[in-house]
Amino acid sequence: RKEVEQDPGPFNVPEGATVAFNCTYSNSASQSFFWYRQDCRKEPKLLMSVYSSGNEDGRFTAQLNRASQYISLLIRDSKLSDSATYLCVVTPGGGSYIPTFGRGTSLIVHP
Amino acid sequence: DGGITQSPKYLFRKEGQNVTLSCEQNLNHDAMYWYRQDPGQGLRLIYYSQIVNDFQKGDIAEGYSVSREKKESFPLTVTSAQKNPTAFYLCASQMPGGPETQYFGPGTRLLVL
Numbered sequence: 001r002k003e004v005e006q007d008p009g010p011f012n013v014p015e016g017a018t019v020a021f022n023c024t025y026s027n028s029a030s031q032s033f034f035w036y037r038q039d040c041r042k043e044p045k046l047l048m049s050v051y052s053s054g055n056e057d058g059r060f061t062a063q064l065n066r067a068s069q070y071i072s073l074l075i076r077d078s079k080l081s082d083s084a085t086y087l088c089v090v091t092p093g094g095g096s097y098i099p100t101f102g103r104g105t106s107l108i109v110h111p
Numbered sequence: 112d113g114g115i116t117q118s119p120k121y122l123f124r125k126e127g128q129n130v131t132l133s134c135e136q137n138l139n140h141d142a143m144y145w146y147r148q149d150p151g152q153g154l155r156l157i158y159y160s161q162i163v164n165d166f167q168k169g170d171i172a173e174g175y176s177v178s179r180e181k182k183e184s185f186p187l188t189v190t191s192a193q194k195n196p197t198a199f200y201l202c203a204s205q206m207p208g209g210p211e212t213q214y215f216g217p218g219t220r221l222l223v224l
Contacts, residue, residue: 004153008151032211034211034212041199041220042217042218043201043215043216043217043218044154044201044215045215046212046213046214049212087153087154089213091211097142097205097211098144098156098159099211099213101146101153101154102153103151103152103153104153
């Protein structure tokens with residue numbers, strides 16, 4: 001079983017739609033969780049951290065479900081500029097800060 | 112402006128040649144990482160260093176070597192032993208102990224002639 005799993009997509013949605021991605025992780029002791037955004041042929045950039053209480057930043061909402069070992073990212077009112085690959089990142093904790101990256105979920109927002 | 116730089120942006124390697132990818136950061140971060148990304152794939156860890164003069168192998172270290180003589184610099188050498196080096200190489204830095212966010216350089220795309 002892969003440590004961090006994501007549906008690769010692509011998710012193809014019209015502008016204005018709401019779209020949600022999930023990411024599952026296998027290590028129940030994982031400590032920190034992040035969503036990164038990666039544009040085509042560019043480096044990943046931090047989108048948001050995921051806290052136990054959830055995290056909202058404008059149109060983006062991230063949530064953590066420790067019992068079921070998954071994190072989610074919800075994008076409301078999708079924009080064309082949201083088209084990218086979204087990477088789920090999990091850090092194991094226990095003194096280790098080396099993150100594990102999911103393969104990413106591709107989002108295409110069309111007019 | 113603080114950040115991470117990588118050079119060159121594109122690099123061409125001939126058969127049997129060693130090439131070195133540069134990574135420099137002025138964020139004063141202790142930890143630095145090298146990743147490889149293949150098309151449609153996630154990031155795979157090649158090497159990491161949590162402090163100057165120390166580094167550890169990642170998941171796919173074979174055919175690669177690194178050095179960490181300065182806090183700011185973490186160059187990666189792709190040796191001739193790496194038989195399939197064509198990929199997008201990303202360098203990242205991080206401040207251990209939090210926040211655990213990684214900051215990435217713009218990447219180097221390595222192609223084999």
